[in-house]
Amino acid sequence: MNLKISHKLLLLVTVPLFFELVFVGALYYLLDQTEQERAREAHARDLSKHLNRVHQILLTAIAYDSSEVISGEEPDGTPRKSSFGDMFRQEFADIEKLVAGHPEEQHELNQVKSRLFDTWVEMQKIRVEWKEAGAVASLAYIKKVKPTFRAIVRDIDGLVAVEERIERESPIIQRKQRELIKGVLVGGIVFNIALALFLALYFNRGITNRLAVLLDNIRRHGANLPLTQLSGSDELSEVDRAFKDMVSKLKAAKRKEQAILANFVLLLESLTVGVLLLKRDGEVELANLALSNMLGYEDSPVKKNVRDLVYLTDATGKPVKMPDGEDEKVWCETDAISRDGNSVPVELGLRNIETPDGEKVLAIMVDITQRREVERLKQEFLSMVSHDLRTPLNSIQAFFELVADGIYGDLNEAGSKKVSLLEAEVGRLMRLIQQLLDLDRLQSGAVKLSIQNIEVASLVEASVNSVRSLADSRGIEIEVLGSPLSVKADADKIIQVLVNLLSNAIKFSPDYSTITVSVVRQGSQAIFKVLDRGRGIPIEAQAVIFERFKQVRKSDATRKGGTGLGLAICRTIIEQHGGKIGVESQEGAGSTFWFKLPVA
Known part of the structure; x- marks a missing residue:
């Protein structure tokens, strides 16, 4: 049956429910029939009682009239003649209520009633004739109406017999109906349970078989085997199609991943620096060819521990720890261990990376033998x-x-x-x-800084005094601006920087110009500026002017007496103080050299 699971579940509920409704309807019908039979029995009992009452009244009335005619006197101990009519009317009124809604009984009752009252009228005439004509004439008339009374009695007896038969048959019919109700109830329950079990087993077997195909396809996918086709258009078929579509996409993604991995491995193999992919415990998962060649391994050192390949200590002997945070980096100089046990000087870099298999450590080793x-x-x-x-x-x-x-x-x-x-x-x-x-x-760290809290004014004053004679020889004025500040610095080194910047400003400023030295506070830093009115520095030279032997013009070394090392020394000193140095300039509009130091 090619149905959706939702439709099967609907059938599993609605079919037993339909038959339950049928059984309930049948039970309701049988109970209604039983109730009607019970009402019919009660109706027959009541009607029989009233008919017997009419029969009794009628016989009493006949006996009364016959006795009165024969004896000429009203019998003692019997009702008055006038009360018999009322008794008949009362009983027939009650009977008419009982037979209301029963056309056949109403018809028979009307016939008996009509004949009875007609005969009753004749009996009244007999009474009158008896008083006028005498007893002999009345007896003759009584003989004449006697067959009519017998017919009435027979009709009443017939009605009573019918009702009594109903009273006898009704309990039997009711018992049979109760037995039938029990049979229908038990049969309905058994049938409904059997139907529900049949439908549940039938649909369960179909769904289980189709689920087995799905599970088998999952196992086949894991074993890289062809997948089985699941026919149909139900939800399981849709799941199967979605699963196969997912498998197709996963295979495409895997192929793409393999291609990326192949390109990555090719890229790693083409690098001239050693690259390692490490687990958090230091085990090597991946190593490129450059690293194997660097350390003299014929095969890749995979599965080895990084501690077998490199000393995890820096140049000062301080232990190197694996990086903890995602953004934490470790970079130091140390010695790697070649396969034959010799030391290879390397620059080692470590950094955490996220991979599909979890957190790893990427290690890069650069052979610095030539640098050493x-x-x-x-x-x-x-x-x-x-x-x-x-x-x-x-x-x-x-x-x-x-x-x-x-x-x-x-x-x-x-x-x-x-x-x-x-x-x-x-x-x-x-x-x-x-x-x-x-x-x-300075660059080797052999010079140790003597950091103290120094007044900025004293630094500037000492620096200006050092170049005062040079500035005066050219008529150049040095202007000092700023507010009282203290910085954390080595006074001699900062004076060296200022003297260098002032000397350059004097060399490249026109005669009789002004050089401005200013110091301002910006947050937690003090900014020193030396502004000249010289020729300015081209934008392309500003990026390299702080490197060794770099000058704006090649002729400056001979014409201005520069060595090309002063600004490089200034940068090294400022960086050792944890500050920054730079220049802002425009050709023909002078230059402003600045550096920043932390405020005390």
């Missing part, structure tokens, strides 16, 4: 600069000072200018070497 070598060479170079260059340059500078002082004889004007120029170049080289050493010491 570059740093070693840099240190050797700085050592060489510090010892092998600075010492000869000091001797050369001292020699030029002696020559300029005329120790080796007087120089002409051209010779003096040449010596002054060479002396300035040697001084520039000495400053360059010193700034290189300072920058390296």
Whole structure:
């Protein structure tokens, strides 16, 4: 039966309900018949009683009249003649009420009543004739009406017999009807239960079989087997179609996921840095080829623990913990462990990521062997600069000072200018070497800051005093603006930054111009600004001007005497204070160099 489950459930309810209604209707009909039979019995009993009463009255009246005619006197102990008519009318009135709604009984009763009252009228005439003509004539008339009375009596007896028969038959009929009601009730209950069980088993078997197909399809999907077709148009068929559609989409998504994973693996294999996917306990789930090559593994180090591949301590020996939060990142320099047990210097980065299998840790390892070598060479170079260059340059500078002082004889004007120029170049080289050493010491953390609460006014005043003679030589005025503030800083380092910024402002400002130094508070920070009226800085140079050896123009190194390291040193100092440094400038409209420090 190709029905929806909702329709089957409706049938499971309505069919037994229909038959229950049929049985209830049948029971109601039988009960009504029984009730009618009981009423018929009571009706027959009452009607028989009244008819017997009429019969009795009639016989009494006949006997009364016959006795009176024969004896000539009214019998003693009997009702008066005039009361018999009232008794007949009363009984017939009661009988008419009983036979109301029974046409046949009404017809027979009317016949008996009509004949009885007609005969009663004749009896009245007999009474008159008896008094006038005498007893002999009256007896002759009585003989004449006697057959009529007998016919009336027979009719009444017939009616009584019919009602008595009804009284006898009615209990039997009622008993049979009760037995029939019991049979219908028991049969209806048994049939209804059997029908309900049949329908329940029938529909349950169909639904169970179709559910079994659905469950089998689920198992087949898990085993990657072809799915069974479920025919029909019921809800289970719709679920089956939706399941197959979902399976189709899942397969498409799986293919897409596999393609993405293949591309991801290909991307990982193409990276030059080592990549690891770790469980929270450190077990390696995925490692790319670059990491295997970095550590000398022929096979992937999957299933190993990350602690077998890298020392989880930073350069200072402090333990490196796995990141806890989603946004937490860990980045440090440490040593990885190659397959043969050697150490490989690496830069290690760790970060939490969410995957379909839960929270994982993504680890990136960059081989910094070459960087370490570059740093070693840099240190050797700085050592060489510090010892092998600075010492000869000091001797050369001292020699030029002696020559300029005329120790080796007087120089002409051209010779003096040449010596002054060479002396300035040697001084520039000495400053360059010193700034290189300072920058390296700052970036390596060898210089420890002495952070104190310092009055801003004292910092600015000391810085301005340091460049006052240079500014006066060019007629440049230095304007100081600001309010009383204190900052948390290393006073000597901040004065170094301000002096550098002021020196640059003086070098690139026109003569007789004004340089403004201002300090204002913004929230929890103090903003230092050095504003000049110089040539300005192009927008493309503003992004790189704080890097090493970067200048706005290549000629500035010789014409302005710059080394290209001053702003790099300033940035390093400010960042070590936890602040920021930047520039705002427009070509031809001057520049404003600023930096921020925390307020004390």
